[in-house]
Amino acid sequence: MIPTNPSAPAAVGSRPRDRQVSSYADLSRRVKAAGLLNRRRGWYVGRIAAVALALAGVVAGVTLLNHSWLVLLLAGALALVLTQCAFLGHDGAHRQMFGSNRANEIAGRVLAAGAAGLSYGWWMGKHSKHHQAPNQLGVDTDVESKVLSFHDEAADGRRGVLKWVTRRQGWLFFPLLLLEGLNLHVDSMMTLTARTSVKRRWVDLALIATHWALYLTFLFLLLPPGKVAAFVGVHLAVLGVYMGGAFAPNHTGMPIVARGAKLDYLRRQVLMSRNVSGGAPVSFLMGGLNYQIEHHLFPSMPRPNLHKVRPMVRDFCAEHGIDYTETTLPGAYRAIVAHLNEVGLRARDPFTCPVAQQLRT
Structure with a gap:
């Protein structure tokens, strides 16, 4: 855990934080001059068209295979396609797609709520906090979970069944992802129906209602109720594994920032993030x-x-002595399991020996 402010004033010269801000501004100028912040509208139009064709292919496949249990394979394929829609919704929320904010929001909301069935406004609220202070307690809700304990503070408060899960959470991580798809949909709807200040809440509700109405009507017209239940179950299970498996490597197992700790923007974003090679x-x-x-x-x-910007950022971090973490996808998953098991192991001990703790670290 990062407990204190690493940007305290130096004895001589400018403060380290000021130097980092100046350095990041220089990097930003170089990135902008290289045209890497320019929109890529054609690329995104092509990608949206591709997922639309893939979705049409799944619909056609379900229509042809409705008599066979092989149709459940298409439930998994549907989860993959809709996760790609969610990824595009993420890009729209970050204003990556088009030149206008309105076009980005419309595309992001339709792809997230209409296609994937997840509230755009709910996701924007939690994701904005995550980008503001990744892995910081009290700010980033992604390090808080009803089931898993990503840090010692959460593990210490577990009781009963949750305590049992915490002790074994590293090994349970992937099986629990089978429920993540359902969890995401439930969290999304609970936020929308709780009369919170989600922007354009009724638009999201209308899009999600349309999503499920079309989805379930289509299935019930072609499949018996048992197959419909199995189809939805497989779809949500694969969605959870795919989406959770894509998001977890980014920050899980990276340093946790203490409540109230102050970090400059550059270190806050780099030190708490992990790249995946491939x-x-x-x-x-x-x-x-x-x-x-x-x-x-x-x-x-x-x-x-x-x-394209990766080599520039990697060289910049090396030049300024900032750790740049990158590993393979299996390596990232090993780090996640090891971190969760370590947190669970510490929670298991009624007394933590300082020497043993040092050796563990």
């Missing part, structure tokens, strides 16, 4: 989230430009 295939699989460091430094940068 090039274009991994980038497609993760919706560009594998370039998490670059995305956090330049959140409005179009997804297809992130790999």
Whole structure:
């Protein structure tokens, strides 16, 4: 955990925080001069058209295979396509797609709420806090979970069944992702129906209602009720594994920032983020989230430009002595499981020996 302010004034010369701000401004100027912040409208129009065709293919496949249990394979395919829609909704929310904010919001809301069935306004609220202070207690809700304990403070408060889960949470991580799709939909709807200050709440509700009405009507017209239930179950399970598996490597297992700690923007975004190597295939699989460091430094940068700015950011971090974390996808998952098990192990001990704690670290 990062407990204190690393940007306290130096004894001589300018403060480290001021130097980091100046350095980041210089990097931003170079990135802008290279045209990497320019919109990539054609790329996004092509990607939206591709997911629309893929969705049409799933619909056609369900129509043809409605008599067979093989139709459940298409439930998994539907989850993959709708997760890609959610990734595009994420890009629209960050104003990556088009030149106007209105066009980005419309595209993002339709893709997130209309296609994927998840509230755009709900996601914007929690994701904005995440970008403001990734992995910081009291700010980033992504480090809080009803089931998993991502940090010691959460683990210490577990009782009963949750305490049992915490002790084994590293090994339970992937099985629990099977429920994440359902959890996301429930959280989304609970926020919308709680009369909160979600922007354009009724638009999201209308889009989500339309999504489920079309989805379930289509299935019940073609499949018996048992197959409909199985189809929805497989869809939500695959959605949870895919979406959770894409988002978890970005920050889970990276340093946790204490409540109230002050960090300059550059270090706050880089030190708490993890990149995943693997090039274009991994980038497609993760919706560009594998370039998490670059995305956090330049959140409005179009997804297809992130790999281009990566060498600049990596060299910049090396020049300024800032740790730049990158690993493979299996390596990221190993780090996640190890971190969750470590938190669970500490929660298991009624007494933590300082020497043992040091050796563990």
